[in-house]
Amino acid sequence: MKVEKIPVAPGNFNLKNYDEAYANFDWADVEKEFTWYETGKLNMAYEAIDRHLLTERKDKTALLYSDAVREESYSFAQLSELSNKFGNVLRNLGIAKGDRVFVFMPRTPELYVSVLGTLKVGAIVGPLFEAFMEAAVRDRLENSEAVAIVTTPALLSRVPVKDLPALKHVILVGAKGELEEGQVSFEAAMADATSDFEIEWVDREDGMILHYTSGSTGKPKGVLHVHNAMIQHLQTGKWIVDLQENDVYWCTADPGWVTGTSYGIFSPWLNGATMVVRGGRFTPEDWYKTIEKYKVTVWYSAPTAFRMLMGAGDEVIKQFDLSSLRHVLSVGEPLNPEVVYWGLRAFNHRIHDNWWMTETGGQLISNFRCMEIKPGSMGKPFPGIYAAIIDDQGNELPPNRMGNLAIRTGWPAMMRQIWSNPAKYQEYFNIPGWYVSGDSAYKDEEGYFWFQGRIDDVINTSGERVGPFEVESKLVEHPAVAEAGVIGKPDPVRGEIIKAFISLRDGFEPSEELMEDIRKFVKEGLAAHAAPREIEFRDKLPKTRSGKIMRRVLKAWELGLPTGDLSTMED
Numbered sequence: 001m002k003v004e005k006i007p008v009a010p011g012n013f014n015l016k017n018y019d020e021a022y023a024n025f026d027w028a029d030v031e032k033e034f035t036w037y038e039t040g041k042l043n044m045a046y047e048a049i050d051r052h053l054l055t056e057r058k059d060k061t062a063l064l065y066s067d068a069v070r071e072e073s074y075s076f077a078q079l080s081e082l083s084n085k086f087g088n089v090l091r092n093l094g095i096a097k098g099d100r101v102f103v104f105m106p107r108t109p110e111l112y113v114s115v116l117g118t119l120k121v122g123a124i125v126g127p128l129f130e131a132f133m134e135a136a137v138r139d140r141l142e143n144s145e146a147v148a149i150v151t152t153p154a155l156l157s158r159v160p161v162k163d164l165p166a167l168k169h170v171i172l173v174g175a176k177g178e179l180e181e182g183q184v185s186f187e188a189a190m191a192d193a194t195s196d197f198e199i200e201w202v203d204r205e206d207g208m209i210l211h212y213t214s215g216s217t218g219k220p221k222g223v224l225h226v227h228n229a230m231i232q233h234l235q236t237g238k239w240i241v242d243l244q245e246n247d248v249y250w251c252t253a254d255p256g257w258v259t260g261t262s263y264g265i266f267s268p269w270l271n272g273a274t275m276v277v278r279g280g281r282f283t284p285e286d287w288y289k290t291i292e293k294y295k296v297t298v299w300y301s302a303p304t305a306f307r308m309l310m311g312a313g314d315e316v317i318k319q320f321d322l323s324s325l326r327h328v329l330s331v332g333e334p335l336n337p338e339v340v341y342w343g344l345r346a347f348n349h350r351i352h353d354n355w356w357m358t359e360t361g362g363q364l365i366s367n368f369r370c371m372e373i374k375p376g377s378m379g380k381p382f383p384g385i386y387a388a389i390i391d392d393q394g395n396e397l398p399p400n401r402m403g404n405l406a407i408r409t410g411w412p413a414m415m416r417q418i419w420s421n422p423a424k425y426q427e428y429f430n431i432p433g434w435y436v437s438g439d440s441a442y443k444d445e446e447g448y449f450w451f452q453g454r455i456d457d458v459i460n461t462s463g464e465r466v467g468p469f470e471v472e473s474k475l476v477e478h479p480a481v482a483e484a485g486v487i488g489k490p491d492p493v494r495g496e497i498i499k500a501f502i503s504l505r506d507g508f509e510p511s512e513e514l515m516e517d518i519r520k521f522v523k524e525g526l527a528a529h530a531a532p533r534e535i536e537f538r539d540k541l542p543k544t545r546s547g548k549i550m551r552r553v554l555k556a557w558e559l560g561l562p563t564g565d566l567s568t569m570e571d
């Protein structure tokens, strides 16, 4: 493979020498930056927000929010006060440490206040992507036995309150008219609440946030992170996101996904950064306009967004002043080399790819500002992280050999549980001493990691992880569908799209209308991003003798590749 190097970007990055930093780094030194190192009292919301009130950051802008109708800004002091109030709202409802509180709403300031207030009472917050439909909401609230949800009247119909015995409180943002039993108006409760609040101090290993993510089999898994993750959020924010005091930082990810919390709430605010949040949907022009208007300096986005912008053409870029930008990052799926070259050409910036997962809680491998970039590579491990390519027995493989991308266990932001499923948790650690990511990769002679693919069948569409099993399960609920097999099909903009192979029940014939109806069924039952963009009807699907649909064979059909060993396939 041809390896291109892009020279080190100028900037006031404080990690001058990667090798030296890597050799001397100790997470324990980062801990010392927090006062809880001495007091033992900690809380993520305190460290991210309240702590700054003791400094000159008190009145600094923490949040610059805008959508089609609102335009607001909040200082650290204001966010502190509002989240204190919301903490009191929750406390008045009897919500306490360890309870699960979900937030299910569009990206608005109320969402951020709700997340922070939930953490302040020591409860565990469960963010839900606003596009989730009833089945997805139900699975998550049921599994975690959530006691409260903060949502909006528009989304309420997707919360099956009556089927969720643990769910006691529905807090409605923007409610109008009469409330039903168990419902609370966010605005009214906030108006009644005082901002005097005694924060709930927790232990570093206490639960903080629950992000559900997909695997290749079964229902979504509840990945639990603890307050201790702040150590990694702080330091990666300094060395990878490169946050400086005067930065205006824009993370484009929704807090329904881990990037939108770890790097869209915790990391920037732990570092005292000013953060931009855009609500609603936006066009390529809006993306650039946001950068221009807020003079965004650090921009963290995803390959699918960069590819979309690249597709919109360089002419659009010329209409905007993007000269404020000084650092650009990407995560979520492979960053194509051509996108890296486009970034250089179009706005004269290196796009810094980095790798991590919901389960890892924080960034682990990255292209750092201080190092040369090889387009197509995810970069090198963060100091304090030992990453390797191992075989299935746990032996480290030599350079350039493809294998399991694995991390030596024990880093600050590592997940601590799969909610109520210790067996699933254990599956990640079956090779002693290692966390096995499920990605395959290789490492070159210079220590750069190169992503090769997923080992399981998990689909990555526009940076969102979709479990084929969830989609298949929904598909077979459709009255016309007998069997369904779902794969990721390579796509130039979205990375992968969801493609479903379907066999129909007797009495149903393939048609365009039926295809559309099936698509709508998944969209409304699960989530828009989980609906198959392509559907192919087949008389029979390839199955093992035990009846499992062989996605590997579907994929080979799709790509026109040999189907490999078919010895387990039924006739």
Ligand code: WT7
Residues within 6 Å of the ligand: 213, 258, 259, 330, 331, 332, 333, 334, 335, 353, 354, 355, 356, 357, 358, 359, 378, 437, 438, 439, 451, 453, 454, 460, 463, 464, 465
């Ligand atoms: C999976 C994790 C936490 C980041 C958002 C996604 C893929 C992630 C990269 C990258 C190639 C990547 C992997 C990983 N992925 N970053 N830089 N290059 N692939 O979090 O939804 O938990 O997905 O996303 O396959 O396992 P996630």
